[in-house]
Amino acid sequence: MNILVVDDNPRNIQIVGNLLKEQNLKIAFATDGSKALELTREHEFDLILLDVMMPGMDGFEVCRKLRTDNRSKNIPIIFLTAKTDSASVVKGFEIGANDYVTKPFNSHELLARVKTQLELSSKRKQLDQLNRNLEKKVAERTIELANANRRLLRLEKSKSDFLSVISHELRTPLNTLTGITHLLQNTPLTDEQQDYLQAIELASARLARFSEMALLITSLQTGGQLPEMFDLKVNLLFEIAVFELRQAIEEKKIHTKITLPLEEIMLFGDAELIRKCLIILIENAIKQLPEGGTVMLEAAILPDNRINLHVSDNGPGFPADILEVFGETVPSRDNLVRNMGALSLTAVKLIMDVHGGSMKIENNPNGGAKVNLLFAGKE
Template sequence: MEINPSDYKILIVDDVMSNVLLLKVLLTNEKFQIATASNGKQALEQVAAEKPDLILLDVMMPDMDGFEVAQHLKKDPIAYDIPIIFLTALNSTADVVKGFQVGANDFISKPFNKEELIIRVTHQISLIAAKRIILAQTEELRKTIMGRDKLYSVIAHDLRSPMGSIKMVLNMLILNLPTTTIGEEMYELLTMANQTTEDVFALLDNLLKWTKSQIGKLKVVYQDMDMVEVVEGVIEIFSMVAGLKSIKVELTAPEKMAVHADIDMIKTVVRNLLSNAIKFSNKGTEVQVTVEEKDGMAMVSVQDYGCGIDEENQKKLLHTDTHFSTFGTNNEEGSGLGLLLCKDFVQKNGGELGFTSVKGEGSTFYFTIPLKK
């Protein structure tokens, strides 16, 4: 990595003026900016005034030696990160250990070699330059992510409300306009529009929740709830969507199963899994939903007998770095976001999400949630 020495300032601290002058000449020739101090107290004042990038610090000085100066600097939040190279005639193991204990980044023995001095100084400056690049890139990335998340949130929030209204209107039209009234073709178009609207609304809802979760604005609100009641409510909501594909949703569950979790998050998980099962099921088939206790946890399974997932694509599921989506049996579009959201929500509630699938035979997605204690 190339550096521009003139962008960096080095503070030379030594009580022997001839050493200061020699170091100043050597480093000025390398195009570094130079500041100087002749004792410990002056060094601390110069650090505050000049804000150097590197300090060459003599150890043996009257009143306040280099070790004491380093200790003061490391207690100062502003000067804490400034690297220090000690200049010293001391070369015992104890002195070297003490130097590193008080914050030394390197040592140069007196009398010093010109080439060694330049190499050690340049090495420290290169580390500073690399750190600044990393910090700048990290800040740029942070701003980019914040901008992206804000954009996602605004898009999802602003579109969700009008899309919800359209969804309700289309639902009402399908329920109140039978094929005998509007004809087969018009009813089919209305059904397609309704399905598309349902999918877009679900995507916007997932996008909004995913964004809030990723930026830490979606908190888990634990409460006691009946898992069976929650699942039954979601199945009821999807009864019309399933009916449009002549799919029967069967529930196997005990009368009640008390769990301790965030009810909104769990509803979102069940809704996504059931929606996917219907989406990837063939017409006239069945989706089986099971609620049971297993190993001290409540387990909800959603099994379909649809197209299934091949082994290669199974590896891509539930991973943010291998984003995967596919089309349903009626060419319903998927974003791949729903399962990632499910995994996130289940883990936030102390459970796990998993699946099994066989290409051409169907899939089973399941999740666990801690039972109420």
């Protein structure tokens, strides 16, 4: 530890110096303020013992100058002073002193105060070093995160581009296949050939739906589809979805029931995205229902002003793996492969996320599946 002793009296310097050297401390000295300032510019000190009453530049002025210099502004300063009046003591602290010792000083008191300031100085330096290390680590981590984010964005773009290409590559042969199957429908076929044709049509429809769903999910995840928000009538949303699925509803003789409160419910959202939500949920219900089953569409305004749209049925309900999967943000790949319903429900959840809402799936106690779509109500 290096200590600078500043006093115009060589005798005082000698006494203080001998006392500190006994503690294995390194000592430098100056007999005036100018020399003290010069030494602090050339060397590093851990503590300064500064006499107040010196000719020319007194200790107060030296302290002021030390505190305005970046090289010395944090060095602890103990005033050595014969002035014991409160005004002088307060003045010393105001201009930057850390402590003071009155003359004539007691050697034990001086050493105790020196030790205290050196320990505090050491702790401050350690803290400064820790802060510098922390700032360095934060800067390094920030760079790592920025690089990782750039890589993630590139991967997201690659995924989006890949799915777009896959969708395009699927659509072209699918359109051809669909055209051929339509032509074959008007051609005399054996029962076995009719079965093959029906299998091809079902597989083509499944592939087309998978392609559309994958593109929708990618678009929602990457921000490629921003919602166009308008005030929408819930009854019209229900009626449009049911109308678009009328063929599938009629083929399985499905009963549809729409239940609305007397008061008209207006929903603030993207009409196209909400339409897709409802169609996905109704289609899923139809697929699981036996012939003659029922799909129920209901809407209600909750006490907290949120709007709840729910689609339910009297079918077998959700399988356990689907209920488990949608406790997560995104279904696992295995579940997606096993169940197209998981992929479509992922799309619904992402659409609700875009609207700042939420999706909840459950099985009714008396049988059947139920999906709740919760939208924020107007303020």
